[in-house]
Amino acid sequence: MAFDARKMRGTVAIVGVAESDELGRLPHKSSLQLHMEATHSALADAGLKKSDVDAVFSSGRNTANDVPEYLGIRPRFVGGTQVGGCSFILHVEHAMAAISAGLCEVALITHGESGYSRIAMPAPRWGDDSTNNQFELPYGISGPATGYGMLATRHMHEFGTTSEQLAEVAVATRKWAALNPKAAMRDPITIADVLNSRLIAWPFHLLDCCLVTDAGGAVIVTSAERARDLAKRPVHVLGTGECTTHQMVSQMPSFTRWDAAVVSGERAFRMSGVRHEDIDVAQFYDAFTIVPMLALEALGFCAPGESGAFVSGQRTAPGGDFPMNTNGGGLSYTHTGMYGIFTLIEAVRQLRGECGPRQVPDATVAICHGTGGVWSAAATAILSTER
Amino acid sequence: MTDAYTGPIPKPTPETKPFWEAAKRRKLLIQRCGDCGQHYLYPRPLCPHCLSRNVTWVEASGRGRLHTFVINHRPPRNFPLPAPFIIGIVELEEGARLMTNIVGVEPDPGKVRCDMPVEVDFHEITAEITLPHFRPSAR
Numbered sequence: 001m002a003f004d005a006r007k008m009r010g011t012v013a014i015v016g017v018a019e020s021d022e023l024g025r026l027p028h029k030s031s032l033q034l035h036m037e038a039t040h041s042a043l044a045d046a047g048l049k050k051s052d053v054d055a056v057f058s059s060g061r062n063t064a065n066d067v068p069e070y071l072g073i074r075p076r077f078v079g080g081t082q083v084g085g086c087s088f089i090l091h092v093e094h095a096m097a098a099i100s101a102g103l104c105e106v107a108l109i110t111h112g113e114s115g116y117s118r119i120a121m122p123a124p125r126w127g128d129d130s131t132n133n134q135f136e137l138p139y140g141i142s143g144p145a146t147g148y149g150m151l152a153t154r155h156m157h158e159f160g161t162t163s164e165q166l167a168e169v170a171v172a173t174r175k176w177a178a179l180n181p182k183a184a185m186r187d188p189i190t191i192a193d194v195l196n197s198r199l200i201a202w203p204f205h206l207l208d209c210c211l212v213t214d215a216g217g218a219v220i221v222t223s224a225e226r227a228r229d230l231a232k233r234p235v236h237v238l239g240t241g242e243c244t245t246h247q248m249v250s251q252m253p254s255f256t257r258w259d260a261a262v263v264s265g266e267r268a269f270r271m272s273g274v275r276h277e278d279i280d281v282a283q284f285y286d287a288f289t290i291v292p293m294l295a296l297e298a299l300g301f302c303a304p305g306e307s308g309a310f311v312s313g314q315r316t317a318p319g320g321d322f323p324m325n326t327n328g329g330g331l332s333y334t335h336t337g338m339y340g341i342f343t344l345i346e347a348v349r350q351l352r353g354e355c356g357p358r359q360v361p362d363a364t365v366a367i368c369h370g371t372g373g374v375w376s377a378a379a380t381a382i383l384s385t386e387r
Numbered sequence: 388m389t390d391a392y393t394g395p396i397p398k399p400t401p402e403t404k405p406f407w408e409a410a411k412r413r414k415l416l417i418q419r420c421g422d423c424g425q426h427y428l429y430p431r432p433l434c435p436h437c438l439s440r441n442v443t444w445v446e447a448s449g450r451g452r453l454h455t456f457v458i459n460h461r462p463p464r465n466f467p468l469p470a471p472f473i474i475g476i477v478e479l480e481e482g483a484r485l486m487t488n489i490v491g492v493e494p495d496p497g498k499v500r501c502d503m504p505v506e507v508d509f510h511e512i513t514a515e516i517t518l519p520h521f522r523p524s525a526r
Contacts, residue, residue: 139487151455157502201461249476250476250486
């Protein structure tokens with residue numbers, strides 16, 4: 001092969017991360033203000049000024065024109081890839097490529113979404129002649145829950161996965177949220193609570209589903225060389241991967257295997273040279289309880305069909321041997337609609353040792369992984385304290 | 388009555404019009420690739436498997452299996468089917484898959500099964516548009 005992605009390993013580092021000033025229900029803030037707050041704090045975290053930023057990556061309802069305008073930045077590299085909630089993890093790969101190519105040096109990846117309050121968030125609508133309005137919407141799909149559930153049902157059918165196993169993820173994630181003062185939902189829950197919560201779209205109960213909140217997040221990426229002299233210890237990007245396979249869930253190639261995640265994970269691991277047993281902490285986008293389970297299978301942490309057994313016995317909870325979604329995840333901490341950036345923020349904080357009561361001891365390698373659309377896109381990033 | 392339909396109404400495009408015209412006549416049209424031989428939906432003038440543009444319309448048998456499904460308890464506002472109702476992915480005998488509603492069976496996870504045989508059951512929503520629903524096969 002002429003091109004070997006392994007040469008990208010460690011070329012860039014994440015040097016600043018932050019959320020918006022507040023997270024939750026924020027009817028007093030617009031989506032662009034949430035971008036701004038997160039960007040402001042992430043630059044301070046990195047010890048960089050606005051004038052240092054020469055690349056802006058954004059996604060979602062606010063475009064790669066809106067955000068630089070609001071912030072008063074004139075980027076000479078512009079990234080607007082929009083494939084759903086994991087877009088910000090793809091942006092890390094794209095920033096790495098651009099920085100390595102010499103097109104820019106300091107990349108701002110920013111997210112802001114008034115997902116709950118809908119301030120400056122016009123409702124999207126598919127056109128009457130869109131493929132969605134012809135081939136899916138007439139059957140009464142309700143946002144992501146119905147599409148994501150399609151894999152849960154088939155997984156249960158083929159592998160005997162149970163609602164109790166799905167609930168293990170919600171319960172474990174809530175235990176992490178209890179340790180994070182920024183998490184929206186911190187009261188303990190049991191497997192029975194999950195199973196007794198009302199049905200949204202069988203097999204999903206309410207507590208299988210992520211929150212809907214208002215928040216922003218920002219990540220600053222720069223070259224490994226520049227990263228040496230900044231405010232915080234750099235977190236190196238060792239491997240990345242991305243893929244998309246479909247837009248409408250009815251076009252998904254397989255309903256038991258997450259093909260996009262298989263592709264993104266394979267490249268991230270190959271580029272990084274990291275082995276699965278080297279990973280200390282995992283941040284896996286949990287739009288619904290089944291999503292991190294399918295990530296575990298697609299990324300090779302367990303065999304296809306075995307994620308139900310893998311998450312059983314609270315293995316991903318505090319004290320378990322596979323710490324996952326240590327901020328409380330989209331299920332219990334925050335989920336604006338595009339959670340991907342928060343996987344990066346929490347991974348960086350874990351690797352810096354900034355997580356207080358939820359700190360995973362001696363964490364040196366983290367994996368971030370996200371979904372976009374309805375299992376449509378996937379992106380993976382492997383991060384480390386060491387280059 | 389059909390004027391009062393409150394759900395999303397598909398508006399055909401040039402490449403999907405034959406599908407919707409046929410559905411109005413209670414026929415399920417799919418596309419077949421003349422090069423790789425695979426069938427597919429949704430309609431478009433190239434094969435998503437091999438990128439051939441040598442594709443033709445064929446009438447499907449209307450029989451298939453319910454590949455997977457969810458039971459929606461929180462339908463979109465003004466959606467006409469009473470909740471809960473079943474949204475399924477049907478794999479046709481010919482191999483193409485489509486999203487649909489599964490009717491004629493209780494929306495109960497004990498009664499609906501992945502891989503159960505189903506057959507098409509057309510559901511007219513307006514004078515122009517008839518949706519392909521599916522129900523458990525009679526035999």
